[in-house]
Amino acid sequence: MAPPYAGSKKRRREAVNVDTKQVEIYEDLASENDEVRLKAAQALVSQFTPDKNPTDEQIKKTLQRLFRGLCSSRKAARIGFSIALTEVLTQVFSAEAERDGTEFTVSTVLGIWESVSNAAGGESGQEQRDHHFGRLFGAEAIIKSTILFSPKALFSEWTQVLELVFELAKKKPWIREECGWIIYRCIYDFSQKADTKIIEMAIEHLCSKDLARTPEGVAIWLAAKDRFPGISFPSKIWKHDDPLDSKERTQLAKVMKESSNNESEGQGEGAAKQSGVWISKLHFAWDAVLKILNAMPAKESKSKGSATRLSFADFWTEVVDNGLFASAASDERKYWGFLLFNKVLNEQSLQLASLVFTKNLVRCLTNQLAVEDRYLHRMAVKAAKSIQIRVSKEPEFAAASIKGLMGSAGSVNFDQVTKTKTVEKIVSEANLDALNQILPLFEKLVASPGTSDSKAAASSRQVLAGLLLSMVRSRVSASDVSDEGSEAALEKILVIFARFAYFTSDEDKSGVQPAVTQQTQELFRSRINSCLNSIITAQKHAASLPYAVVRKVRDAAKTEEFGKFIITMDDSLKDSAKGAFKALKKLSSVEKKSDAAGVDAFKLLYSMTILQVYNGDADAASMLEELDFCYNKIFGGKKSKKEETSEASDALVEILLSFASKPSQLFRRMSEQVFAAFAPNITATGLESLISILEAKESLAGQQEMFDQQDDEEDEDAGSDDEDMMDVDEEDSDVEVINASENASNDSDASSPEDEDEDDDEDTNDEDSAEIAAFEAKLASALGTHRAEEGSGTESESDADMNDDEMDELDTQLIKVFQARRDELGKKKDKKDAKETMVNFKNRVLDLLEIYVKKCHSSILALDLLLPLLRLTRLSTVKQISNKANAVLREYTKLCKGSAVPDLDSDSVESVWELLKAIHGEASHSGPPAHVSGCSQASLLVAKVLTGHEKESISGVVDVYGETRKAQFLSRKCHVQPSFFTDWNNWCVSASKAMKN
Structure with missing residues (x-):
């Protein structure tokens, strides 16, 4: 028997009408371009609007094509087809789209969805995965279209969707989170449309598939309890029907980190398996739990009946700290822990974010930050940056951060161990409220760093001293530095330094353990100077804060509030300090605005001199006496004579010079500020004191002349204080x-x-060689030898040939x-x-x-x-x-313009003429280019002063310049440069015009 069609011709293929426009739409739905996908979805949906009245066959074919598209892994097909499917279903089942005689129902849609997305078993592994994803995206589109929640929808249709979704979640753990997310969002998005029976059915299916004790189950359960508190929950799943019940904390911790052993929990062989695949993304269930905990009242932790719900702090400690960050936890779970830590820092309220610095977490953060090669180092760096970002946005968060990183859960040396500046940056961002919480902690840590080892305690105290200094520097540059609160915070920091710098106390009574070493006390005194340096530089509270410090030291020395005062003072020094405080008290009561600058300057001088007394400066006593003299002359009860005031100003200059000569930025800045206040009162004698220093030689002879030193060894110990100062960081040192x-x-x-x-090095080398x-x-x-004889082989008499006298x-x-x-x-x-x-x-x-x-x-x-x-x-x-x-000279001549030129009186005219001639004599000397321009500027300034006093003086000025020009021609010793006369000619042109006008 011949086979069918044997010997017959090949059958001709019939022509098929292809809608190319429709093909393009489906092709564009899979495009990776968002705009192309949306346009294609819009074009497709427009074909199914009520006014188009599509047929059942058109709807069926389109839905089949869309469901098949969801099962495709091509490009972005699932996204585009899902959007189109959702909108098509919405249009087809809208109230306006009711059609007579239609047999197309929701059940028909579910049938198409189930059949198209069913993995028959003959496909490859990838094809099966594509069908599972198709079923997942199809379920999401059906739910989002709300066709299951319309009045005509059947309860069995919702049950069918739940059955297929939870069955997929049970069979394929790797897709379980996405399945749970669909149901979770459904509860929140359609809570107003959905019936309570629909939610109860979702919980029932969750439990029947043994998915209640999974992260997805916890999220769905909490969402249902939050949106539908009156529904019935299956019994014996969670105590008091609440995963957040305090008695479920252990089980909840196992569930959330996906490590529970379901069989040991008595759930049988049918219990859901764990996914077995670690995902770096944080599970959405954590968001669900945080949402509920964040919504709980701050002081309320009880739910219905006698049940007690976990507070956020308890949840974080048990589930996160003892779970994800346990010492035995894997790196993958610690990774989740860091993700969760960052999420809370970035998204949750300040109250909740303040509770996340728990013991295991901070230990893990410290260890991972310390070594770059560690697996979670990058995550730890991100966590540290998250803390700093939150503090920069909300400076009040600095207090919680510092308590967490340096308190009982952290380490005082956090920055040193981690080799970062995390804590330093945090304290620099802290606002006043945060500072007021941090400072008591720091004072407590200085007193008791948490170690009995003296060296370790000294190291911790040095770290704390540096942080306190950073606080001062950031605070004096803050916009609200002038506020009383800011001044109080700065004063508190200085008092903390003073407490441990000038006092020793009994460990049992004061809580200082171990005792503060002498070296640390010197460090704290140095830090006081550095703090005052920053304060004086900023010129905010520059007079009040130094006074507050010395006053606190004096009062504490009397009351022994901080222990025994370590500075030994003889009776005369005590009397001098007592008199200084009396003067300070009087200055504080002065309210004349005109004297404000002078009063503040004297308060600063007195305070800094007293501080020198406390630091053991031998010259401080004599300086106090000189200050008393100046104070009595300037601020005496009776109006002082002009000579006495001048004498006081001269003495004040000498005091300021003694401060300026010290190798300290603090005293330099202080002397500058005080000098600025009294500059208008400086006399010719005071100015001469400054000039004499400029004219001294820059050598040992100049120093001996300036400081009245002798070339003997009577001052061998001078400067020992500076040499004995402890070695501190250069940037912190004053x-x-x-x-x-x-x-x-x-x-x-x-x-x-x-x-x-x-050149100096070459000269030095030559000198050294010589x-x-x-x-x-x-x-x-x-x-008895010569260099020329070395190596010649000849020797002098040996030691053996020398007698004792010769030796x-x-x-x-x-x-x-x-x-x-x-x-x-x-x-x-x-x-x-x-x-x-x-x-x-x-x-x-x-x-x-x-x-x-x-x-x-x-x-x-x-x-x-x-x-x-x-x-x-x-x-x-x-x-x-x-x-x-x-x-300085250039600045002076620049300022003397117009009316700012000094006015001459009849007594000073002759001396100014002599000055002009002396300047011209100075210009005749060879010097650097700066000297040439300086002579020219100085000469023109004096010319302006003379002609400003009397126009006829121009003739004399011309004569002086003429004599200098003559000397330039005739004398080889005159080295006046051409620019000197060029500047003069230019000035003559402008001055001539001004005089004629």
Whole structure:
């Protein structure tokens, strides 16, 4: 028998009408472009609006095509087809779309969905996964279309959807979270449309599939209990029908970290299996739980009956800290823990975010931050940044952060262990409310760092001192620094420093354990100076806070509030300090606004001098006496005579110079602020005191002359206080040792001294070589040998040929040689130190003179500065000093414009003429370019002063310039530069026009 169609021709394929537009729509639904997908969905949905009256066949074909598209893994098909399906179902089953004679129902839709998305078993693994996802997305589209919640919808249809969704979740654990998410969102999104029976049925199916004790089950259960509190829940699942019941905390912890052993829990073989696949994304169930906990009243933890619900703190401790961050927990679960930590920090209220710094979490955060190679280091870095971001947005959160990272759960040395500046950045962002909570904690930690080891305690206290200093620096730069609250916080910080810097106490009574070492006390005193330095620089509370500190130290010394005062003071020093406090009390009662600046300046001077007394400065007592003299002359009850006031001003300048000479930024800034207040009162004698320093040599001889030193060893111990100071971080230290190169980098007008340094190095090397050669020659002479004989093979008499007398004589000669060498090296060091001291001192004086010219440039007395500044510019061996002197002069001449030019009186005219001639004499000397321009500016300034006093003076000025021009032609010793006359010519043109007008 021949097979069918044998020998027959091939059957011709019939033509099929293809709707290319429809094909393009389905193709575009799978596009990865959002706009293309949405346009395609809109085009498709528009075909099923009520006015188009589509047929059942059209609807069926379209739904089949859309459900098949959901089972495709091509591009973004599931997203586009899901959107289109949801909208098509909404249009087809809308109230306006009711059609007569239609047999198309929700059951028909569910039938299509179930049949198309069913994995028959013959497909490949990937195809089966695609069908499972198709069923999942189909269920989501059906639920979102709300066709299951319409009045005509059948309860069996909802049951069918639940059955298929939960069956999929049970069979395929890797897709369970997405299945649970659909039902969870359904409860919230359609709670107003849904009947309570629908929710009860969802919970029933959840339990029947043994999914209640899974993260998805917890989320669905809590959502149902939140939106439908009156429904009936299956019994014996959760105590009191609440996963958050306090008695369920252990079970809840196992469920949320997906580690429960269901069979051991008695749920049988049919219980849901764990997914077995770790996902880096945080499960949505955590959001569900946090939402409920966040909505609970702060003080309410009880639900219906006698049940007690977990508070957020209990939940976090049991489920997160003892669960995800347990010491035995895997890195994957700790990863989830960090995700949850960041979520709470970024999204939850300040109250809840303050509760997440628990013991295991902080320990894990510290360990992971400390080592870059650790698996969770990046997550720990993100967590630390999340803390800082939250603090920057809400500065009040700083208090909770610091308590968490440094309190009982954390470590005082958190930043040092983790090699970060997390805590430092947090305290710098803290607002006043946060500071007021942090400071008691810090004071407690300083007193008791949590260790009995003295070295460890000293290290912790040093860290805390640095953080307190950071608080001061950030607070003085804050916008609300002028508020009383800010001043109170700053004062509290200074009092904490003072407590541990100046007092020792009984450990049993005060709680200080272990005792504060002497080195730490010196550190705290140094930090007080650094704090005051920042405060004085900012010029906020610059007078009140130093006074508050010394007053607190005095009062505590009397009451022994902080223990025994460690500073020993003799009776005379006590009397001086007592008199100073009386003066301070009187100054505080002065309310004259006109004297406000002077009063504040004297309060600052008195306070800082008393602080020097407490720090053991031997010169402080004499300074207090001089201050009393100035105070009585300036603020005495009776109006002082002019001579007495002048004498007081001169004495004040000497006091300020003694402060300025100290190698400390604090005293430098303080002297500048006080000087600015009293600059208008400075007399010619006071100004001469400043000028004399500028004219001193930058050498050992200059230092001896300036400080009345003798070239003997009577001052061997001078400066020992500075040498004994403990080694602290440079950026925190108030002490500044200034040399030429350091000043060059700190002063904006300074030029780079590299060339000069190189020359100095070469000279130094030459000097060293010469010294070494001379030393070796002396040594050889003492030994009876010569360098030329070395290595020649000849030897002097051996030691064996020398008798005892000769040996003693040789020892004596060697002692003399080495002693001379030691003296030579000592002198060399003295010279170097002296030069640094003089350079430092001149820098400070130039700072004061810069203030003076800004305040008093219109005073005739300021003209006395011109010549000394010009000479310093020319003669200084330090380029930086020369440039700085020229900068002060340039600032002075710049300010003297228009009406700001000093006015002459008849008594000073002759001296000003002499000054002009002296300036021209100075211009005849060779000097750096800055000196040339400085001479020209100074000469023109004096010319303006003279012509401003009397126009006829222009003739005399022209004569002076003429004499200088003549000297330029005739004398080889006159080195006036051409620019000197160029500037003069230009000034003559402008001055001539002004005089004619």
